[in-house]
Amino acid sequence: MKLIGLDIGTTSLCGVVVDTHTNAIVDQETRLNDASVVGEGPAHLQDASKILSSVQSIVELLVGRHKDVAGVCVSGQMHGILYLDKHGNPVSPLFTWLDRRGNLLCDGNQTYREAFARLTGYDVPAGYGLLTHFVHVQNQEVPRDATVLCTVADYVTAKLANIAHPVTDPTLAASLGVFDLVHSQFDGEALLRAGIVPSMLPTVVPSCTAVGEMADGVQVVTAVGDNQASHIGSVQSLADTLLVNVGTGAQLSLMVPEHVSVPGFETRPFPGNRYLLVGATLGGGKAYALVESFFRQVLDMCGVPANEPLYGAMDRLLRMASEQSANDQSRQRDGGAALGGVTHTTLTVSPQFYGTRTDPSVRGAITNVSEDNFTPLDLMVGVLDGIVVELHQYVQALPTRLQMNIKHLVGAGNAIRKNGYLASVVQDIFGRSLLVPGHREEAAVGAALCAGVGVGAYESFQEAAVDVIDYQWPS
Incomplete structure (x- = not known):
C-alpha cells in the first residue's frame, strides 16, 4: 500500500507518498504557503481556508497519481489556533505560533502571559493557542459563531475526514498549553479559573487514531505535531x-x-x-x-x-x-x-x-x-x-x-x-x-509513517523508521 504524509509549515506546504512495498518515498508535491494575512502589531495571521484549499489540491494530485493509497496523516505547525463554527468552518484567521500578543500588557502592570500563569498555574509562552485564546477572551474578541478552537492541522484533518467537529491528539493538544501530560487531557479546572470554557476545546484521542475517510475510502488518521513528526521522520x-x-x-x-x-x-x-x-x-x-x-x-x-x-x-x-x-x-x-x-x-x-x-x-x-x-x-x-x-x-x-x-x-x-x-x-x-536524512521533508515523511501505524501497515514507529529512513551528508 501507499501512505500520504502532509506537512503544513509556516512558509511551505508539502505532501509525500511512501510505498510500504519498496520502503521508498516515491512522490512529493510542495507548494509555497502564501496564506499570510496582515495583522495589527504583534499579531501573526494566516488564512486557514486558503491553506485547506492548497492541501486538498496536493492530496488530489497525489491520490490521482497513486491509486493504492491506504492512509493519510497531516503534520502541522504547532501552537497556533483558529475558531470553527458548528459546521466545522472557520470563523477566524489562523493565529500562528509567531503571534506575540501574549507578551503585551493587559492591565498596565502585568502581561497576558503573566496573568494567565497566575490564574492557571501554567507558564504558557506567547504564540501558544490557549494564551492567544485568553487574550481574545479578555478583550471579548472570540468570534460570536465560534463553537470550538483547534490547530490548523486538526482543521484540515477534519475536512479531509468529512467530520464536522475536530479531534486532536496529545502532541497537538499539549502544544496549546494547560495540558496534563500524565493523564493526557486538558486541565479543565485551571482553564475555568482563567475564564476559558473547556467545551471550546477539541476532543483528545490517542495518536494515530483513524478518525474518518475521504470520499474515495482512504483512511484519515489524527494529525500530529510537526516537532514529533520531524523526529519520527528523521530518526x-x-x-x-x-x-x-x-x-x-x-x-x-x-x-x-x-x-x-x-x-x-x-x-x-x-x-x-x-x-x-x-x-x-x-x-x-x-x-x-x-x-x-x-x-x-x-x-x-x-x-x-x-x-x-x-x-x-x-x-x-x-x-x-x-x-x-x-x-x-x-x-x-x-x-x-x-x-x-x-x-x-x-x-x-x-x-x-x-x-x-x-x-x-x-x-x-x-x-x-x-x-x-x-x-x-x-x-x-x-x-x-x-x-x-x-x-x-x-x-x-x-x-x-x-x-x-x-x-x-x-x-x-x-x-x-x-x-x-x-x-x-x-x-x-x-x-x-x-x-x-536523505529525504528533505522530514515532517511529511513522519506524518506518512504515522498514517502507516494508524492503518496497520507498520506495527511500530521503529519498524517504519528502519525501513524508510537512510542518511547522507548534506551538499
Missing part, C-alpha cells in the same frame, strides 16, 4: 538518538520512555505513550537570515540592487574559509581541522535576537569586536556558532544518565540541509558524527 533509532533541527527556529529533541521534567526543556507527548524532551530556541535560521538581510541593506545603500538572495555568495565565502582554515591555525577551533576545517572567529555572537521562550525580553549581543574580526565572514561564522552553541547548552543541562544514553546525532531542517557549513559546525561543537 532510525528512536531510543538513543539526539535530533538537532534547524529551520526557521532551532530545536533539540530526545525521546524518553517515561515522563520526566528537565529544567530548560519542555516535555511533550510522543506517539506510542512516550515523551519528547525539547529544547527550543527562537533564533535558528531566522538569525542567519538577519545577516543576509543586513548584507542586502548594505548593497542597497551602495546602489547595488540584490535581485536574488545572497545565501549563495555567503556559502561560497564559508567554503573558501573552510578550505583555508585547514592550514591556518588562527581560524581553527579545537579539532576543527580533523572535522573538515571548520573555521573559527574571536567574535562572540549571542543570536537571541528574538528573545527566548522563557524570557521574550532577552536580546542578542555581538561582543569582543576588534579591528581583526569586524568582517562579514566573522559575523556569519559568529552567528552560526552562536546558533549551535545555544542548542548545545541544552545537552549540557540534561541529566548524566540521559546524556550517557545518546549514541547517535541526527541533523534535520532546511538550514542544516542547505548549509553544509552549518552541519559541520553542529558536528564540531557537539563532538559527534552527524547523520542527515
Whole structure:
C-alpha cells in the first residue's frame, strides 16, 4: 500500500507518498504557503481556508497519481489556533505560533502571559493557542459563531475526514498549553479559573487514531505535531538518538520512555505513550537570515540592487574559509581541522535576537569586536556558532544518565540541509558524527509513517523508521 504524509509549515506546504512495498518515498508535491494575512502589531495571521484549499489540491494530485493509497496523516505547525463554527468552518484567521500578543500588557502592570500563569498555574509562552485564546477572551474578541478552537492541522484533518467537529491528539493538544501530560487531557479546572470554557476545546484521542475517510475510502488518521513528526521522520533509532533541527527556529529533541521534567526543556507527548524532551530556541535560521538581510541593506545603500538572495555568495565565502582554515591555525577551533576545517572567529555572537521562550525580553549581543574580526565572514561564522552553541547548552543541562544514553546525532531542517557549513559546525561543537536524512521533508515523511501505524501497515514507529529512513551528508 501507499501512505500520504502532509506537512503544513509556516512558509511551505508539502505532501509525500511512501510505498510500504519498496520502503521508498516515491512522490512529493510542495507548494509555497502564501496564506499570510496582515495583522495589527504583534499579531501573526494566516488564512486557514486558503491553506485547506492548497492541501486538498496536493492530496488530489497525489491520490490521482497513486491509486493504492491506504492512509493519510497531516503534520502541522504547532501552537497556533483558529475558531470553527458548528459546521466545522472557520470563523477566524489562523493565529500562528509567531503571534506575540501574549507578551503585551493587559492591565498596565502585568502581561497576558503573566496573568494567565497566575490564574492557571501554567507558564504558557506567547504564540501558544490557549494564551492567544485568553487574550481574545479578555478583550471579548472570540468570534460570536465560534463553537470550538483547534490547530490548523486538526482543521484540515477534519475536512479531509468529512467530520464536522475536530479531534486532536496529545502532541497537538499539549502544544496549546494547560495540558496534563500524565493523564493526557486538558486541565479543565485551571482553564475555568482563567475564564476559558473547556467545551471550546477539541476532543483528545490517542495518536494515530483513524478518525474518518475521504470520499474515495482512504483512511484519515489524527494529525500530529510537526516537532514529533520531524523526529519520527528523521530518526532510525528512536531510543538513543539526539535530533538537532534547524529551520526557521532551532530545536533539540530526545525521546524518553517515561515522563520526566528537565529544567530548560519542555516535555511533550510522543506517539506510542512516550515523551519528547525539547529544547527550543527562537533564533535558528531566522538569525542567519538577519545577516543576509543586513548584507542586502548594505548593497542597497551602495546602489547595488540584490535581485536574488545572497545565501549563495555567503556559502561560497564559508567554503573558501573552510578550505583555508585547514592550514591556518588562527581560524581553527579545537579539532576543527580533523572535522573538515571548520573555521573559527574571536567574535562572540549571542543570536537571541528574538528573545527566548522563557524570557521574550532577552536580546542578542555581538561582543569582543576588534579591528581583526569586524568582517562579514566573522559575523556569519559568529552567528552560526552562536546558533549551535545555544542548542548545545541544552545537552549540557540534561541529566548524566540521559546524556550517557545518546549514541547517535541526527541533523534535520532546511538550514542544516542547505548549509553544509552549518552541519559541520553542529558536528564540531557537539563532538559527534552527524547523520542527515536523505529525504528533505522530514515532517511529511513522519506524518506518512504515522498514517502507516494508524492503518496497520507498520506495527511500530521503529519498524517504519528502519525501513524508510537512510542518511547522507548534506551538499
